[in-house]
Amino acid sequence: MRRMRRPHWPRSLCECVRSAAAPRRPRRTRRRRVGAVVVEILGVNGDRSLSPNPIDVPAGRAVVWHNGDFETHHIVFDAGDLDTREIRAGRFSAPMPAAAHAHYHCTIHPSMVGTCAR
Numbered sequence: 001m002r003r004m005r006r007p008h009w010p011r012s013l014c015e016c017v018r019s020a021a022a023p024r025r026p027r028r029t030r031r032r033r034v035g036a037v038v039v040e041i042l043g044v045n046g047d048r049s050l051s052p053n054p055i056d057v058p059a060g061r062a063v064v065w066h067n068g069d070f071e072t073h074h075i076v077f078d079a080g081d082l083d084t085r086e087i088r089a090g091r092f093s094a095p096m097p098a099a100a101h102a103h104y105h106c107t108i109h110p111s112m113v114g115t116c117a118r
């Protein structure tokens with residue numbers, strides 16, 4: 001006589017509850033590199049969109065942008081020599097070398113402007 005295969009069920013209700021209550025892995029976030037100057041993206045508010053502004057980046061140090069806003073931003077230097085790519089809400093850009101006396105803006109929100117004063 002052939003037996004029918006039983007579907008896989010939890011052995012007990014406890015097993016089912018235990019797996020449902022298992023802690024979730026924390027969401028991965030990109031950490032900023034130690035030593036980099038951090039510019040906070042605050043929102044779309046002209047030259048007050050970024051803090052600090054202007055930025056003073058000592059020679060040899062990098063700059064990272066942290067998107068503290070709810071929208072995606074994309075920072076580029078006006079001269080075209082720096083491009084953070086899109087920075088989603090809550091994320092950091094990669095560390096970038098900052099050019100002296102450079103102006104930058106957000107490609108998505110052109111009213112967002114900043115200056116590197118070194």
Ligand SMILES: [Cu+2]
Binds near residue numbers: 106107108109112
């Ligand atoms: Cu923007």
